[in-house]
Amino acid sequence: MATFIAIHGAFHGGWCFEPLRPHLAACGHELVAPTLPGMGGVGAAPAEVTLEGWADFVLDLxxxxRPPVWLCGHSRGGVVISAAAERDPAALAGLIYIAALLLPDGHSVRAHQAANPVPPAFVAAVHADGEQRTLAFDPGAAVGLFYHRSPADAGRAAxxxxxxxxxxxxxxxxxLSDARFGRVPRHYVxxxxxxxxxxxxxxxxxAVLPCATVTTLDSDHSPFxxxxxxxxxxxxxxAYPA
Incomplete structure (x- = not known):
C-alpha cells in the first residue's frame, strides 16, 4: 500500500494530521507527518530556514x-512539495495538494498573496517579528479562519x-520545470x-497548473x-483509483 507524507501549512505542525492517521491505517496506508524544521524555532533557527532546506528535508523522508510515496501538501505546504518534486521527481509517485498553494515557476507565497485578495481577517491576524524573521498568527482568529466547521474543542486546541x-x-x-516537476502526477483536493x-x-x-484529478470536499480549510x-x-x- 501507499505511504503518504503530509506536509503541514503555515503556523502548523505535523500534529495537525493525527486525526487522519487511523483512517489511512484502516486501509493499509502509512502516514508520515513531520513538523518542518524551524517551526516555532524548533530544530533550526528561523532565520536560517530556507525553502530548499525544507524540500531536502521532505525528500530525505x-x-x-516505503514506496509508492505520495507527497501531500496542505496550504503553504503545497509550495514545499512542489519544490521537493523539482529536486527529485523519481522519488515520488505523485503530489496531492490539499487546499494548497499550487504556484507556477518563479512565484513565491508572498508574491501570490500580493496578487490575490487576502481576507482582511487573515491580514489582521498575522504579526511579524522582523528581528526573529518569523510571523505569528493570532489564535483567537484561527478558529474562524482555519477551523470554523471543525468541532469547537478541536478547533480551539489546534x-x-x-x-x-x-x-x-x-x-x-x-x-519549477516541466522536465522535472512537470513529470510528477499532481492531484488537487x-x-x-x-x-x-x-x-x-x-x-x-x-487553471494555471491543471491537475490529473480534482476532488471537492465540503470542508473548511482543515479537512484533516x-x-x-x-x-x-x-x-x-x-493513490489506487478503482
Missing part, C-alpha cells in the same frame, strides 16, 4: 519511506498549538467552504480536522 512561521521560505520564488484560501482562488491556481475519514478516502482513491 521520501527516499527512506489554535493553541500554532507556532511561529519562518519568513524566508515565504519570500522565495519556487523554481479542494475545500469548498475555505475561508483562508477561498475556493475561487484554489480553482484559479488549478473536520472530515478526516473523507480526506483519507480521497487520498486512497487518488
Amino acid at each position: 521520501a527516499r527512506r519511506a 489554535a493553541a498549538r500554532l507556532a511561529a512561521e519562518p519568513m524566508n521560505p515565504l519570500n522565495t520564488p519556487v523554481a 479542494e475545500c469548498s467552504d475555505d475561508r483562508a484560501l477561498p475556493l475561487a482562488e484554489q480553482r484559479a491556481m488549478q 480536522l473536520y472530515c478526516p475519514a473523507e480526506l483519507a478516502g480521497a487520498l486512497a482513491r487518488i
Whole structure:
C-alpha cells in the first residue's frame, strides 16, 4: 500500500494530521507527518530556514519511506512539495495538494498573496517579528479562519498549538520545470467552504497548473480536522483509483 507524507501549512505542525492517521491505517496506508524544521524555532533557527532546506528535508523522508510515496501538501505546504518534486521527481509517485498553494515557476507565497485578495481577517491576524524573521498568527482568529466547521474543542486546541512561521521560505520564488516537476502526477483536493484560501482562488491556481484529478470536499480549510475519514478516502482513491 501507499505511504503518504503530509506536509503541514503555515503556523502548523505535523500534529495537525493525527486525526487522519487511523483512517489511512484502516486501509493499509502509512502516514508520515513531520513538523518542518524551524517551526516555532524548533530544530533550526528561523532565520536560517530556507525553502530548499525544507524540500531536502521532505525528500530525505521520501527516499527512506516505503514506496509508492505520495507527497501531500496542505496550504503553504503545497509550495514545499512542489519544490521537493523539482529536486527529485523519481522519488515520488505523485503530489496531492490539499487546499494548497499550487504556484507556477518563479512565484513565491508572498508574491501570490500580493496578487490575490487576502481576507482582511487573515491580514489582521498575522504579526511579524522582523528581528526573529518569523510571523505569528493570532489564535483567537484561527478558529474562524482555519477551523470554523471543525468541532469547537478541536478547533480551539489546534489554535493553541500554532507556532511561529519562518519568513524566508515565504519570500522565495519556487523554481519549477516541466522536465522535472512537470513529470510528477499532481492531484488537487479542494475545500469548498475555505475561508483562508477561498475556493475561487484554489480553482484559479488549478487553471494555471491543471491537475490529473480534482476532488471537492465540503470542508473548511482543515479537512484533516473536520472530515478526516473523507480526506483519507480521497487520498486512497487518488493513490489506487478503482
